[in-house]
Structure formats: structure tokens, C-alpha cells
Amino acid sequence: MAAPNEYKFFEAVEKSFDIAAKFTNLDPGVLEQIKQCNSVYRMYFPVKIGDKIEVIKAYRVQHSHHKSPCKGGIRFSLSVNLDEVMALAALMTYKCAIVNVPFGGAKGGITIDPKKYTPYELEKITRRYTSELIKKNFIGPGIDVPAPDYGTGEREMAWILDTYMSMRPGEIDAMGCVTGKPITQGGVRGRREATGLGVFYGIREVCNMPDVMEKLGMGTGVEGKTVVVQGLGNVGFHAAKFFREGGARVIGLAEYEGAIMNLDGLHEEEVFAHRKKTGSILNFPGATNLAQSTDALEMECDILIPAALENVINGANAPRVRAKMIGEAANGPLTPEADEVFVKKGVLVVPDMYLNAGGVTVSYFEWLKNLSHVRYGRMEKRFTENMNSHILSQIEELTGKTVSDKEKEFILHGADEVDLVYSGLEETMIGATREIMDCWKKNPSIPDMRTAAYVVAINKVGTAYAELGIFP
Numbered sequence: 452m453a454a455p456n457e458y459k460f461f462e463a464v465e466k467s468f469d470i471a472a473k474f475t476n477l478d479p480g481v482l483e484q485i486k487q488c489n490s491v492y493r494m495y496f497p498v499k500i501g502d503k504i505e506v507i508k509a510y511r512v513q514h515s516h517h518k519s520p521c522k523g524g525i526r527f528s529l530s531v532n533l534d535e536v537m538a539l540a541a542l543m544t545y546k547c548a549i550v551n552v553p554f555g556g557a558k559g560g561i562t563i564d565p566k567k568y569t570p571y572e573l574e575k576i577t578r579r580y581t582s583e584l585i586k587k588n589f590i591g592p593g594i595d596v597p598a599p600d601y602g603t604g605e606r607e608m609a610w611i612l613d614t615y616m617s618m619r620p621g622e623i624d625a626m627g628c629v630t631g632k633p634i635t636q637g638g639v640r641g642r643r644e645a646t647g648l649g650v651f652y653g654i655r656e657v658c659n660m661p662d663v664m665e666k667l668g669m670g671t672g673v674e675g676k677t678v679v680v681q682g683l684g685n686v687g688f689h690a691a692k693f694f695r696e697g698g699a700r701v702i703g704l705a706e707y708e709g710a711i712m713n714l715d716g717l718h719e720e721e722v723f724a725h726r727k728k729t730g731s732i733l734n735f736p737g738a739t740n741l742a743q744s745t746d747a748l749e750m751e752c753d754i755l756i757p758a759a760l761e762n763v764i765n766g767a768n769a770p771r772v773r774a775k776m777i778g779e780a781a782n783g784p785l786t787p788e789a790d791e792v793f794v795k796k797g798v799l800v801v802p803d804m805y806l807n808a809g810g811v812t813v814s815y816f817e818w819l820k821n822l823s824h825v826r827y828g829r830m831e832k833r834f835t836e837n838m839n840s841h842i843l844s845q846i847e848e849l850t851g852k853t854v855s856d857k858e859k860e861f862i863l864h865g866a867d868e869v870d871l872v873y874s875g876l877e878e879t880m881i882g883a884t885r886e887i888m889d890c891w892k893k894n895p896s897i898p899d900m901r902t903a904a905y906v907v908a909i910n911k912v913g914t915a916y917a918e919l920g921i922f923p
């Protein structure tokens with residue numbers, strides 16, 4: 452595997468872009484504009500940690516301004532560098548375009564190991580980072596809206612919100628300056644599990660396509676399929692959960708300290724609890740330990756879900772991967788060299804920038820909720836329930852039959868916020884899957900699904916530029 456500092460992530464994104472650009476009719480100047488990162492902000496700021504002053508390095512990159520605001524997560528990790536943030540910002544642009552989320556792409560990161568700091572120190576770092584963004588006008592509900600990413604979560608988003616609100620008092624839409632917030636701080640129900648659920652909806656839709664499944668030598672549907680998930684963070688955990696609930700068998704789980712397998716199936720909640728108790732995924736009762744964490748990637752299975760970091764499957768280990776389908780839940784887990792291997796082997800790679808778009812899709816719902824200042828379902832829930840109740844009683848009266856209490860509960864139920872969020876996400880993921888597959892079918896010389904996804908995205912961003920009147 453290439454050492455992280457040797458791997459050029461932004462170049463890999465550019466490479467995929469260039470392959471796809473050939474399948475569009477856009478002007479070379481437009482393509483060049485789409486490719487570039489529009490604004491790059493690298494900052495250093497001091498934070499007092501204990502009795503020492505630490506100089507912290509951080510970034511925010513806005514890849515595209517073809518729509519406002521820009522949108523993308525903030526990563527806390529020692530591996531954060533400019534190349535990585537640029538690549539991830541670019542992927543956000545394409546991701547938003549594919550799922551029709553009207554934002555430009557962005558990404559931020561702080562080069563720290565969050566495990567080395569106390570919550571108080573992390574709060575100081577996060578708040579100072581937010582102040583730096585405010586100073587340079589790099590954050591705001593109509594400018595640039597961060598969200599969680601690797602190493603951050605609801606807690607960090609709440610700190611960002613509070614810092615923003617205290618420095619911009621009276622700004623009526625301030626809540627929309629960041630997404631992925633706790634529910635009590637303007638978050639939306641369903642955001643936490645959104646990326647994992649979106650991965651499940653996307654793969655399920657592919658599995659429901661008989662022609663695609665036939666080529667892969669598998670039956671249709673998710674039920675009964677064997678799944679391996681690498682990474683038991685928020686995305687991997689929820690992906691495993693929804694696959695298990697959807698009737699698949701999760702036979703392998705990997706974390707950085709090791710991997711485990713059980714051909715009868717693993718329950719992610721039990722594994723998570725075991726890891727919390729013992730500090731490791733290994734030695735889970737009933738499962739077999741694998742020698743190395745990366746061994747899980749090479750297990751024989753129907754669907755492999757890399758859900759951790761970039762560059763985990765590359766030219767070196769791709770030939771040993773035995774999955775029939777790979778669903779990229781992480782950003783950039785496969786290198787372009789790995790893509791080439793899988794095209795030759797006939798393995799279907801379902802690409803990151805659409806498959807893990809569930810997070811930003813529900814972030815969009817959260818942002819809309821913040822701008823409208825009302826919870827989803829508040830206006831219509833009772834109305835729907837009253838109407839359903841009326842219809843049901845009419846049916847019962849006319850037919851002389853009564854439905855069971857359990858059925859009644861289901862029929863009468865008006866949509867809650869989480870129902871609407873799930874439904875919006877399901878529709879988005881199904882729609883995007885079909886659009887990409889249709890594009891691929893219309894142009895069979897497109898080599899893989901990633902290229903088809905890029906073609907869809909590039910065309911949408913190119914059209915937006917044309918509509919802005921920037922290009923004749």
C-alpha cells in the first residue's frame with residue numbers, strides 16, 4: 452500500500468474526472484473550471500494546551516461556487532493535508548450534483564489526533580477554527596456550511612454553531628451555518644444514520660436490477676447476500692445495521708486493530724458493545740480473528756463495504772479482493788489502479804460520491820429545516836391522521852368489516868420528521884442510482900459505474916455554469 456503521503460488523492464480525483472470528461476460535450480474551458488478548487492484557505496492558529504502553546508494547522512477548501520452555499524464535512528485527523536482536503540472538496544461537488552442537492556462542494560480539516568486531547572481542549576480548538584472561518588467569511592448559512600466527517604460528530608457541530616451564533620448575534624438563519632447538529636440544537640432526525648442508510652438504499656437498488664445482478668452471477672435482492680464491512684464508525688456501523696435488518700448476512704467486520712469473521716452472521720451492536728468493553732473488536736464470542744485488519748477486504752463475499760478512509764484498496768491488494776460487488780461507503784477507498792483491476796475482473800464498484808451521499812442529502816434537509824424554522828411534519832401530521840381515520844371509518848362502515856388494531860395504527864399514522872427524512876433519502880438514492888445506470892446503458896463504452904457517475908455530475912455542474920451565464 453502506498454504510504455499516505457505518497458498517495459496523491461486530488462490527482463486520483465482529477466484522473467477519474469478526465470476519463471469521464473471525454474464522455475461529455477462540454478467546452479474544455481468549462482471542464483477546466485469545474486475541475487479546479489475555487490478557494491483554498493490554509494490556516495495556523497495558536498491554542499493553549501496545558502501550559503504550552505500549540506500551533507494548529509487547519510484547512511477549508513471550497514471546490515465549487517456554481518451553487519451557494521458550499522457544503523462539506525470537517526475532518527479531525529493527523530492525516531489531514533491540503534491534497535486530501537482538496538480531493539474531498541471536489542468529491543463533494545460531484546456528490547451534491549448527482550443527488551440534486553443544490554450546493555457547491557467544500558471540505559475542511561484540522562491536522563490533529565483528536566484522541567490526544569481532552570474534550571475541553573477539543574472544544575477550544577474547534578471554537579478557534581470556527582472563529583478563523585468567520586473572520587475570513589468562510590462559514591455561514593448562505594456561504595459555506597460544514598458538517599461532521601472522520602473524527603468529528605454532533606458535539607463538534609454544536610460547538611461550531613454556538614461560536615457562530617455568539618459572533619453573529621441576531622442573524623435569523625444562523626442555525627443553518629452547520630449541519631449534523633444534535634436534535635436539540637437544530638439537528639434533524641435521521642441525520643446520524645443517514646450515510647449508512649443511504650449506502651443500503653443505493654446498494655439495494657443496484658441489487659434489484661436483474662440485468663446487473665445476472666452479469667455479476669448473483670440473484671436479485673439484498674436478502675441472503677453476504678456482506679463484509681470495513682470500519683465500524685458511524686457510517687460502517689449503520690451500513691452493517693441496515694444490511695442485517697434488510698436480510699443480508701454480515702460475515703466480516705474490520706477495525707484498525709483487527710478483523711473478525713463469522714459465516715453465520717455478526718450483529719454490529721453486539722460487536723460494538725464488545726469493542727467498547729474490551730477496547731478491541733478481536734475475540735468476539737463465536738467469531739474467528741483474522742490475522743490483520745486488511746484481511747477482511749480479501750474475504751470471499753457478495754458485497755464489500757469499505758467504510759473507513761481513502762486508499763485502502765489499491766493496485767497491490769485489488770487482485771486479491773474476492774467480493775462480487777464493492778460499495779464505497781468511505782470517500783476514495785479505491786485508487787484508480789484498483790478501479791482498473793475491477794473493470795478487468797468484472798467486479799461492480801458502486802462509487803463513493805454517489806453511494807455515500809446520504810449524509811449530505813439529509814444535511815440538506817436539516818439546512819432547509821433550519822431556514823424554515825419548523826420541524827418536518829409539524830403542519831401536516833395531525834391533518835393526515837384525521838383524514839386517514841375518516842377514510843378508514845368510511846371503509847369499515849361500507850364494507851361492514853373492521854381492521855385489526857395493529858393495522859389501524861399503521862394506516863392512521865401521519866408522518867413524523869424521521870419518516871419524511873427516510874422517505875426523502877430513499878427517493879434520492881433510488882433516483883440517483885437509476886440516473887447513473889441509465890447514463891451507463893446509453894453509452895456502453897463508459898468503462899465503469901464511477902465514470903458514469905462522474906459524467907452525470909459533470910454534465911449537471913456544466914449546465915449550472917451555463918445557466919449562470921458564465922459560459923456562452
Ligand code: GLU
Pocket residue numbers: 522523524525596597598599600601630631782807808810811812814
Ligand atoms: N462528511 C460527509 C460527506 O463526506 C457529509 C457532508 C455534509 O453533510 O455536508 O459526505
